[in-house]
Amino acid sequence: MKTTLEKTTQLVCEPEECLASLRPVRDALEVLSGRWKIPILIALSNRPKRFKQISKDINGITDKMLSKELKDLEINKLVTRTVYDTFPPTVEYASTEHSKSLNNVIMALKDWGTLHRKEIIGN
Template sequence: MANEAKHVTEQCNAALNAIRDTLYVLSGKWKIQLIVILRDGPMRFNEIQRALIDITPKVLSRELRELELNEFVIRKVYDTFPVTVTYELTPYSATLDPIIDSLRKWGVQHRERIVESRRSSEERLP
């Protein structure tokens, strides 16, 4: 029995560690949004900032740097005048597709549930 409990605890700890790693890499409200935006192809910094609307240049720069460090984004510098810098997804970023798709599906389902719940609440009011 003690071995069984230890085994379950080790599995649980391994699962928690994997989830912690995932959350560490994808933490914050911008990283997944950045990955989704870059799915359409390479973009320049200002294009990304316009697409995300509320992100500050400082935060965008930090988020792109972290995504680059974790091998989800490639920063390409072109020898033009002025210098052109683009950001694009790496092939490795495609490993996030099932996660992002699941988040999207859950988000749609959750929004529908909340809207329906509020609609039902309003209908019950006198």
């Protein structure tokens, strides 16, 4: 018997074609891997925020981990860091136009997570 997910979609490709598609999938997973990157992008999706605002929005993340993840997201052009000439300096983080291309991916993950939760625990 097929699961709900198997009924709705199937990966259909020749073996060589499927193997060729693994590289971009690996690239995407490398950029978004870990527990915190997607929550950070969601926290920044509506407006720019300062470091402590992001930290408060994401329960459980340490300052060290938030700093590391923001740097990774900045390297991958998903987040910008703006330093304002104030005393003390004000630093603001914002999502980029490029990060908005992930909106459908994030929504698809949310939908899949909901289906998966129902499949596994019935909620």
